Amino acid sequence: MERKVELGIIGGGIAGLSAAVYAKRSGLESVIFEGTAIGGQLLLMDSIDNYVGLGLGTKAREVLINLQSMVSGLDLEVISKTVNDVKVNKEGLSLNAEGLNYLTKGLIIASGAKFKRLGVKGEGDFIGKGVSYCAVCDGFFFKGKDVAVIGGGNNAVEEALYLSDIANKVFLIHRRDKLRALSYLQKDLFSRKNIEILFNSRVKEVKGSEAVESINIEDTNTGQNKTLPLQGVFIAIGVGPSTDIFKDLVSRDEDGFIVTDENLKTNLEQVWACGDCRKRPLRQLITAASEGAIAAISAYRHIKGRYISS
Ligand code: NAP
DSSP: OEEEEEEEEEOOSHHHHHHHHHHHHTTOOEEEEOSSOTTGGGGGOSEEOOSTTTOTTEEHHHHHHHHHHHHHHTTOEEEOSOEEEEEEETTEEEEEETTEEEEEEEEEEOOOEEEOOOOOBTTGGGBTTTEESOHHHHGGGGTTSEEEEEOSSHHHHHHHHHHHTTSSEEEEEOSSSSOOSOHHHHHHHHHOTTEEEEOSEEEEEEEESSSEEEEEEEETTTOOEEEEEOSEEEEOSOEEEOOGGGTTTSOBOTTSOBOOOTTOBOSSTTEEEOGGGBOOSOOOHHHHHHHHHHHHHHHHHHHHOOOOOO
16 A cells, blocks of 8 residues: 655654645645654754854753644644655655655655764774763763763864763864864863863774773874773764665765755755755754755645745
8 A cells, every 4th residue: 555645754853844844834745754753963952052043052852842842733744664765656756664655746855964983993882881972862871970072073072061061071082183163162162171182183992891991092193002091982073964775866975965956956856855964065953944945845846836936
């Protein structure tokens, strides 16, 4: 049995939900496929300071509550399944979501991104036993302990700042001699007494028995190795797109991000992409929300064959 809907939206983060809201308001019949939980990266965030109009220090959990009430208030249909396969055929797109089959006229991919792994010895063995990719989720377990954050971008610095209020000591370990993070974050970082920044340092191994006990790091200038005793390692070296299942469907760049035009259309007429899964210059909540809206209106124009001015 195949259920017919006008539009499928893959992903229930900000981009996918924004697309669903705009699709609903334009009268498109759509379903959102979300295999885990509504909210995407908001689930991993603490507060939001840069979404104009939301107010400084807005708590991510408050935004999540608002999203939930929007889903129920607008009667958006969320299918709690992961789409495993998408095929193009004469009638449209066939989607398989854990055994359920759908036929849609259009598809918006808003599948987001996932945390990158360092790929060093011990990392995989200690996930959940001291290795984490989310300070807001796991920081609590390291109260009064010594931890390291790996990376030099906004995420790494935000994680280090968050952890410095919980942990005894935070090492920020970066492979180069300059941070990528925004200057206001760096200023806060340098002012914290319990954060030590180790530049030009590369993690070689995460070690322990039952849980993490230390890491080995190499000085990239001298080649010397040293051991840092600690209990937690937070890896914040960026995100990679969750687009593997679309590799034979749409064009992607060399890093796997989906390539679109300015209307967010992919190389296929009936498929659009928005948010972190898409090749774009800025990955923020606010850009994800605006892209979801653009993708939905592009889908509306294509599916209904009507033009609405914006
Ligand atoms: P990012 O900006 O891409 O930074 C990744 C960091 O990890 C870089 O410092 C990079 O080093 C390092 N790195 C990458 N691969 C590594 C490896 N194999 N070993 C060691 N270090 C490695 O990623 P992000 O910080 O996760 O942020 C993702 C996006 O979200 C960015 O666009 C960011 O601006 C945005 N964001 C914004 C905010 C905010 O505005 N408040 C907060 C969080 C995230 P190099 O510098 O040497 O390349």
